[in-house]
Amino acid sequence: MDLNKELKQLENVQREGANKVFTMYLNTDPSDPDQQSGEWKIHYKNGIRNFEQYLEEDENKEELRNFQLIKQKVDKFVKGNEQNFLKGIVIFATADEEVWFANRVQMHVETEFYWQETPEISQLAKLRDQFPKSGIILVQQNEIKVIESYLNEIEDTTSFELDIKTEDWRQKQGPRNSNASMGAGNADRQRDHFDARYEANQQRWYKKIAPKLDKRAKEHSWEKIYVIGEPDSSNDLKAQMNKPVNEVIQKNMLDHEESKVLQEVFG
Structure with a gap:
């Protein structure tokens, strides 16, 4: 993976309206004392549910539908890689699949979720600088x-x-x-x-x-x-x-x- 190239592409992503960008950093580090009992599952479930509940209450059906499409794909990636987790997972995604970046990483990440017009790349950029070639x-x-x-x-x-x-x-x-x-x-x-x-x-x-x-x-x-x-x-x-x-x-x-x-x- 050429992270410099990926970050440059993500920097140029700007969406409008209901087709927002989902960003997820998920700590799955088995050596982390806070992850000894698979707490990542709770953090992941809560992070997804919070956005879904907010969109349901907001009654924005198109945005909710887009989020649920992304949720299905993210779920498939997370469950498909559960037996091969490294220290973290980083995902950027849009419902139309123009943006799909999903990687297991051997770097510690702080669990964060975003649903906004642009991908939240600041944490990934810091990791690139911390672990260069x-x-x-x-x-x-x-x-x-x-x-x-x-x-x-x-x-x-x-x-x-x-x-x-x-x-x-x-x-x-x-x-x-x-x-x-x-x-x-x-x-x-x-x-x-x-x-x-x-x-x-x-x-x-x-x-x-x-x-x-x-x-x-x-x-x-x-x-x-x-x-x-x-x-x-x-x-x-x-x-x-x-x-x-x-x-x-x-x-x-x-x-x-x-x-x-x-x-x-x-x-």
Whole structure:
């Protein structure tokens, strides 16, 4: 979903008379303490019912009919996705279906309902600004993992590993190599040898990978860049990149689940 494009189209929507625009932001976040017993169902039912009762009392039959057409379609979307909810649902709709935007989102939303001449896009615009297209670079000595995210969802992950013999970075395939088959003493000696080489060469090594990261940032239109790693590794990698890094987080999170990484970055 290209949210910038969607928001631009919604900005130009202006209806008149009985054919208004329905807007719904519905919090369905299962981790929210206020949602532990499926309270979203009550909020959804009450939000819809309030508009329906108002229109019935107002005796505007055409507007009520339009609202009920939208209600049917919204009900179908909500019930059809109930088993696959993320953190929220955002819907914009008109009875003539010229406007129909319905998405499950992995972002926390505040439950709101609107029935008016224009779609209420302010909350969605804030979410776009809060969760832009981002490159999150996790670095740990001779390994780098790139998580690309948009709207708090993971779009892609890529890992790179430095070939110590050739000193070239290559895209990593499969699980991390293990020294389990080596004797403890041999593994310790190799580790000490690597640590010494790393300390002497880390800036030069990161200088080799930085152009690949800069190129990816440009080609994939990253709006923000985050580097996460121990202080030496993260700061040295940042210094070698031409693209501006928005934030350095000094934690070793290379082996953490991607969802935990997003939570660390975006809160």
